[in-house]
Amino acid sequence: MILKDLKIIDIIQDGRGVARTDAKTVFVENAIYGETLDAEIIAEKKNFLEARKIKTNIKSKFERKPPCPYFYECGGCSIMDINYDTQIKLKKNLIKNAIKKSTHLEIEDIEIIESPEFAYRNKIHLQVDKDGGLNYLKKYSDEKVKINNCLIASDYIGQNLGQIEEISKEINGKFDGVITEISIRTNNKDILLNLYGTYDKDCQKYIKKNWQNSKFHINLIDRRKAYAINGNGKLDFKIKDKTFKISADDFYQVNQYQIENLYGVAREFLGENQKLLDLYCGSATSSMSINDDHIVGIEINKNAIKDAKENAKRNGLKDYKFIAKNAKFIDSKFIKENKIDAITVDPPRAGLDKEVVKTIANAGIDKIVYISCNPQTLARDIKRFMDRGYELKKLKAVDMFPQTMHVETIALIQKM
Ligand SMILES: C[S@@+](CC[C@H](N)C(=O)[O-])C[C@H]1O[C@@H](n2cnc3c(N)ncnc32)[C@H](O)[C@@H]1O
Structure with a gap:
């Protein structure tokens, strides 16, 4: 069923737009805050409806062209299509x-x-293809979307992403897609890679032989157990006048x-x-x-x-x-x-x-x-x-x- 002329009055935390009909609240995928749109219902719940945008009828005055080419597909960002002042206003309302x-x-x-709006993340987590290609997950889905860059990741991560992909491609090419996910964390001097997968002895040996002197700190994470290939699995971070050692699985603000x-x-x-x-x-x-x-x-x-x-x-x-x-x-x-x-x-x-x-x-x-x-x-x-x-x-x-x-x-x- 199609709902006509819904006005998007808010955005919830997962990025879906909020509209109201006489009967129920509607959560709309791919909606832009402030626009009026037609949407198709995809699920009917007791107290609300879930819908997907079909077309925009009246454009939002807060809309901007998202600077990232992956925005419409990638699930990493949800409101890059509205200006930053409006993002802040929405967050105030949320609280x-x-x-x-x-x-x-x-x-x-x-x-x-x-x-700062971009290049702020000191850590990103990516999905890895069988051939070693790097991906985020698509919006509202478990499917992957291939990326070559991420505008919210620190510039240092961006500069090294190509070399990181070369490593995952080489390992996955030789060992049948063994790496399934990668997390990349940086202090803008060093990069720590956590390569998630299931590694047999031959694979571990091969990775150690080839990357024990890599410019990256590398950890293999196999069912939550970590093997350090290069480095001790930790990075140093400075906050004001103090320095901190942070291990790969420690929480650290991003x-x-x-x-x-x-x-x-x-x-x-x-x-x-x-x-x-x-x-x-x-x-x-x-x-x-x-x-x-x-x-x-x-x-x-x-x-x-x-x-x-x-x-x-x-x-x-x-x-x-x-x-x-x-x-x-x-x-x-x-x-x-x-x-x-x-x-x-x-x-x-x-x-x-x-x-x-x-x-x-x-x-x-x-x-x-x-x-x-x-x-x-x-x-x-x-x-x-x-x-x-x-x-x-x-x-x-x-x-x-x-x-x-x-x-x-x-x-x-x-x-x-
Ligand atoms: C949001 S992080 C905050 C960490 C730290 N305050 C910081 O700013 O780096 C939440 C922390 O709570 C820890 N945690 C989760 N559940 C917990 C529990 N039931 N008891 C104690 N710690 C827990 C997590 O391991 C994580 O380190």
């Missing part, structure tokens, strides 16, 4: 609407620290221009001289950028905790403890015993486990600085804190992901 829906708080305006801004806002919200508990601390880049010393960090990834300890040592911290543990198993007794003054949390998209909110509130912690990559779960968790006697004091966002509907939000939540 404000999420907060309003969960907490009924009306936020008048929210500051978003803007990013926008190289905005990392200091993100942690800077958290630092500003937190204030000085606190004993800090950093839940979901990764390899302590956040903890040590937000607080100079006196840190207890909790993180589920054992490897990241090893790196966190090394990072604390190399930056001369005196009072620190990093523990490999699921954050939901931290209890109020632990918080009190460690004389914690304030807590930062930076969870994955799913947000905080209910238990974490309960534990923090029971320990009577005054200040929580919440760094979030998902406004919906942030809003849900703010409401959970509000139900336990806290209030939302401050909110700011940092655009870590131009050309997509993703955004990082930082909230200061304080005891009333």
Whole structure:
């Protein structure tokens, strides 16, 4: 069935446009914010419809020609077809609407620290063809789209992509498409390649013999186990006056221009001289950028905790403890015993486990600085804190992901 003259009034996080009919909300693939279009229904759900654009009737005044030739096919970016000011406006609305829906708080305006629009990513993850060609996934699909460049990847990745493809082509040509995915991470001096696949001994030997002296650091990742071919599987990164060793599977913020801004806002919200508990601390880049010393960090990834300890040592911290543990198993007794003054949390998209909110509130912690990559779960968790006697004091966002509907939000939540 065809829906006629739908006005696209918003964009959701996966990049689909939002329109309303008298009966239901419609989520429209390939829609541009602000345009009026006809769309074909592709799925009918209880509370909403899913549709695909057939044709534009009235062009959006926010539209621009996407500078990337792969944009219309590639699933990497979703809103490169509207100008950056409008992208920021949409992200503000996304955060404000999420907060309003969960907490009924009306936020008048929210500051978003803007990013350079292109060449910001220090890491990209690509699919590899049987013949070694490099691809992203297509929009709304598991199919691949071949790319020779990526405008949001750092220039250094762009300059080296051809040579990286030569490696994947040679290996996949010889070993029947053994590499299935590649992640490329850079500090703009060195590049670390994670080659994902299933490698037998002959294949490992061949790769070692040919690339152990490569200009790239190379890891083979076989069912989550890593074999270092060249380098030790880690890269050094600098944030302000501190340096960090980051292993291949450690989380590290991807926008190289905005990392200091993100942690800077958290630092500003937190204030000085606190004993800090950093839940979901990764390899302590956040903890040590937000607080100079006196840190207890909790993180589920054992490897990241090893790196966190090394990072604390190399930056001369005196009072620190990093523990490999699921954050939901931290209890109020632990918080009190460690004389914690304030807590930062930076969870994955799913947000905080209910238990974490309960534990923090029971320990009577005054200040929580919440760094979030998902406004919906942030809003849900703010409401959970509000139900336990806290209030939302401050909110700011940092655009870590131009050309997509993703955004990082930082909230200061304080005891009333
Ligand atoms: C968004 S990252 C933040 C890392 C760090 N704060 C930073 O800025 O680099 C979330 C981190 O939470 C960790 N994590 C995921 N689930 C966890 C859990 N249940 N308990 C503790 N850590 C967890 C992940 O391994 C990841 O390092």
